[in-house]
Amino acid sequence: MKMISVGKIFMVLLFFSTTAMAQNFQETPNGLKTTIHSVDVEVQFYTPTTVRIIKSPEGREFVKNSLSVIEEPQNLKLSVKQTGQLAQVKSDQMEVSINLETGKISFFDLSGRSLLQEKEKGVSFVDFKDVEEETLRVKQAYVLEKDEAIYGLGILQNGKMSQRNQTKYLIQGNTEDVIPFFQSVKGYGLFWDNYSPTTFADNEQETSFESEVGDGIDYYFMYGKNADGVVACMRNLTGQAPMFPLWTYGFWQSRERYKSQDELLGVVKKFRELNVPIDGIIQDWQYWGSNYLWNAMEFLNPGFPNPQKMVNDAHDMNVHMIISIWSSFGPKTKQYQELEEIDALLDFTTWPQSGIQGWPPNMDYPSGVRVYDAYHPAARDIYWKYLKEGLFSLGIDGWWMDSTEPDHLDIQPEDYDNMTHMGSFRKVRNAYPLMTVGGVYDHQRAVSSDKRVFILTRSAFAGQQRYGANTWTGDVVASWEALRNQIPAGLNFSLTGIPHWNTDIGGFFLWEFKNPLDNPDYRELHARWMQFGTFSPMMRSHGEGYPREIYQFGKKGDPIYDAIEKYIHLRYSLLPYIYSTSWDITANQSSMIRALVMDFADDTMALDINDQFMFGKSLLVCPVTESMYTIDGKADFSQTKSRELYLPKGANWVDFWTGEKLDGGQTIRKETPLDIIPLYVKEGSILPIGPQVQYATEKPWDHLELKVYDGADGSFLLYEDEFDNYNYESGAYSEIPISWNNAARKLTIGARKGSFKGMLKSRKFTITLIDGTTKTVDYNGKKVVVKL
Known part of the structure; x- marks a missing residue:
């Protein structure tokens, strides 16, 4: 052995x-x-x-x-x-x-x-x-x-x-x-x-x-190593965000609801008479008539006898129009009949429950409205067929896709046993908004490249940024707490990789306020929400029960009216900055609304702040989210109040309103009269300021102001294209690089790259420093160096 x-x-x-x-x-x-x-x-x-x-x-x-x-x-x-x-x-x-x-x-x-x-x-x-x-x-x-x-x-x-x-x-x-x-x-x-x-x-x-x-x-x-890198990874994985038209970044007005075409057009006329800028008007539900005709995608309501004229008249006043469409259909609609034939209607309770309008719903007359199977490709084809025939053919500019989650009422366990084209509703439930929004985007892109798809939607799922959609935060109840909550809600949404979102400015439901339009506390809340909306990807005033147009809050000279008007004008002055930021989203996977972790991840003080954010990479926005000027039920502006805020370290800051320079890494108090939102510009920033206009494309950007916030080196890329088609995807756009050398006190406007139809060959830039120093230069596309 x-x-x-x-x-x-x-x-x-x-x-x-x-x-x-x-x-x-x-x-x-x-x-x-x-x-x-x-x-x-x-x-x-x-x-x-x-x-x-x-x-x-x-x-x-x-x-x-x-x-x-x-x-x-x-x-x-x-x-x-x-x-x-x-x-x-x-x-x-x-x-x-x-x-x-x-x-x-x-x-x-x-x-x-x-x-x-x-x-x-x-x-x-x-x-x-x-x-x-x-x-x-x-x-x-x-x-x-x-x-x-x-x-x-x-x-x-x-x-x-x-x-x-x-x-x-x-x-x-x-x-x-x-x-x-x-x-x-x-990271x-x-x-x-x-x-x-x-x-x-x-x-x-x-x-x-x-x-x-x-x-x-x-x-x-x-x-991704940092927040921007993670967002880039998520967009690489689930799809890139296309450009929105310039007009979508202007001011939008809507109401639940305009009851006739005369009422809708009257609102646009009133804005024009008041010289208050507006780019969009939205028609909410029931233009189709009864609940049995729910979402018919036709103007069957007698209040809209000539929809083509309505759309044309809105366009003639240089206003774009989007319209409410839903994820469900009434039993008397053509869509319902076709969808039922292919077994593409789901069987659970949705809105509206009664065929008779009014609240509470009269269940003696059930509406019979059913949600369609958006997971079914043939169902999405049917949806688009009627949308194209009934509304797109009129020249409607975009889609307000309501109830895209979809509405699911009186939930029963067996509701989730509904079989969709892709399995049980339980199995695919959360992806519903992705499928229904994607169906509209894909179909419109297939038939037209002249008009960029713009969808305003109430719900979203991972990847939805690729479908030209802006998600609003739903039918929130108006309150100061709700306003506070919208800020972290939108910031966290942006951090999932979906850059476009907005809120119902002023809150949708007014349940917490008696006589809200005359209620000083609500009027103050609406003004502060409007300020927050100015620095959101979409600035849109909307709500039920009471109209929210600017003239409902008084007239010129009234504090609330003046505050609202001031911020609508401010929004338009920032359009060159906003549109260039939107290009940064599309081209470089950036974000428009930026949680502080995106730019100041090394500042532990900034990581859990839920009421401040960056708007683009230059502006620090600190909304006022509590009542300051309503005392014992009355407006009292006799004393100026203030709010506490934090200036992140890693940058120094300039007060947008006063030009005061402040060090980062400190907590300060800022006086906040009704017409002031604390707003700070990062040193080294270059802000392009556009002309005063009544709508986004009223005037060419042939003379822009470049506000230089000296104190540090900085740069900005000014982007332009045709503003509303997909030619940019084929290279039809221009970029002008602008940089500031703080030590040398020189601003360099670099050589223009690219071109597009209708591009300005020459223009003027007026350069303004914080101390008021200005210099105007001519620019014809070649590099210009300006000593200041």
């Missing part, structure tokens, strides 16, 4: 052990696959900064075509190796490791810094029967650092900036638009790609997503 030494035995065992462990995973072109504790796992790099993680019970096929993700995995150079019990996949930007014994996945930057880790034993699959399909309830838990701020989850009305320490049921609603995505101050983001109702939970033990339906776990980790 041959003897083998203990050392040799150890070496043999080690060889077989490491060989067996090496066989625990399989390399793939984009990462690796393995099975651990009866769970199939795949690590799949899409880009050097974005990796998809897929998990399912062993042997259970899991194939999914994402509704949100449109990116395909790239051919990448990856390093795959094993170190002990860890299998590691590395790109040139980040590393993913999986513990081959426990299945735990961890994410690192290239220096080895931990970004995010799954929780040990943090995966859960529970068998679930969804109607007739055997499926799963799925959960994945992670471990975050104790004080790590995270942002996102969509539009929520919780008033929170950082979304830590809460449990939130994510399901689409009127005033909350849910997106199972968050990003961290550490990474996580998208949980699931469309069923999902619970997000964050506590001391774990941070998790748990979805009611899922054939497997499917999530994307992205490392």
Whole structure:
């Protein structure tokens, strides 16, 4: 018998052990696959900064075509190796490791810094029967650092900036638009790609997503290094944001509702008579007539006898018009009949419940209105067919897509058993807005490139930025608390990668105010909300019950009227800045409304501020969100009040109104008379100021003021195109780079790049410094250096 030494035995065992462990995973072109504790796992790099993680019970096929993700995995150079019990996949930007014994996945930057880790034993699959399909309830838990701020989850009305320490049921609603995505101050983001109702939970033990339906776990980790980088990753993954027309950035007026075409046109005429700028008017519901004809997409209401003339007259007054369309149809509409024939109507209670107008609904006469199956391609074709024939053919400029979540009333558990074209309503519930909004965008783009698609929608889901949509925060009840909540709601929405959103200026419902138009507290609230709206991606006044046009709040000389008019004019003066910022969104994946973490991530004082933000990269906006001038039910302007605010460190600041220079990194108080919103400009900024106009394109930008906020070097890129078509996608646009050298006191207006039809060949720029120094120069497209 041959003897083998203990050392040799150890070496043999080690060889077989490491060989067996090496066989625990399989390399793939984009990462690796393995099975651990009866769970199939795949690590799949899409880009050097974005990796998809897929998990399912062993042997259970899991194939999914994402509704949100449109990116395909790239051919990448990856390093795959094993170190002990860890299998590691590395790109040139980040590393993913999986513990081959426990299945735990961890994410690192290239220096080895931990970004995010799954929780040990943090995966859960529970068998679930969804109607007739055997499926799963799925959960994945992670471990975050104790004080790590995270942002996102969509539009929520919780008033929170950082979304830590809460449990939130994510399901689409009127005033909350849910997106199972968050990003961290550490520079990474996580998208949980699931469309069923999902619970997000964050506590001391774990941070998790748990979805009611899922054939497997499917999530994307992205490392952008900072908030802008994460947004860029998310847009690369789910789609880029196209340009909006210039006119969408002007002022918009609407009401629930204009009851005739004469009433609607009368509002536009009144604005023009008052010389108050306006670019858009919106027709809300019931222009179709009765509830049995709900969303017929035709003017069947006698108050609109000549809709073509109405649209033409609005256009003749240089106003654009958008109109309300819904996700549901009355039983007497043509759409309903066609959709019913292909079994593309869902069976649950929606708005309106009664066929008779009025509140409360008279259920002796049920409306029969049903939501259409937006997941069905043929249903989306039918939707567009009637939209095109009934409204697009009239020259309507855009779509107010209401109830895109959609409205779901008197919810019953069996409602989610409705079968859509893509499975149960339960399985795909949260993606409904993406499908219905996308259907309109895709169809309009297919038939016209002359007019950019513009959609105002009440709900959204991941990827919706690619569909030319601006989401409003729903039918919020007017209150000071509601105004405060809209700020972090919109900021967190922007941080999910969707840059365009707005609110009903003044709040939709006025339940908390008696005689609101004469109520000093509401009038003050409306003025402050208008100031906030000035620095939102869309400035739109709207509400039910009481009209909100400027002249409802008095006349010139009245404090509320004057404050509203001042900010409408301010909005128009900033259009060159706003439009150039919108190009930065499209071309460079930037954001218009910027949470402070985007520009001041190193300032811990700024990370959880929920009532301040950057508008573009130059303006710090600090809305007033509490009543100051209503005392004992009466307006009292005898004393000037103030609000406390924080100036982030990492920059110095200039008071927009006074020119006072202030150091960053300090808390100050700013006096806030009714017509002042605290507004600060970052030193080094260059603000292009446009002409005084009554509508966005009234005057060419042939003489712009360039306000230079000296104190630091800075730059700005002035962008122009034809303002309302898609020729920019083929290169029909121009860029003028402008830079300020603070030490040399020189402003350089660089050579213009690009061209487009109708482009100004020459123009004037008036350069203005904070101290009032001005100089006017001619510019013909060639580089100009100005010494100041």
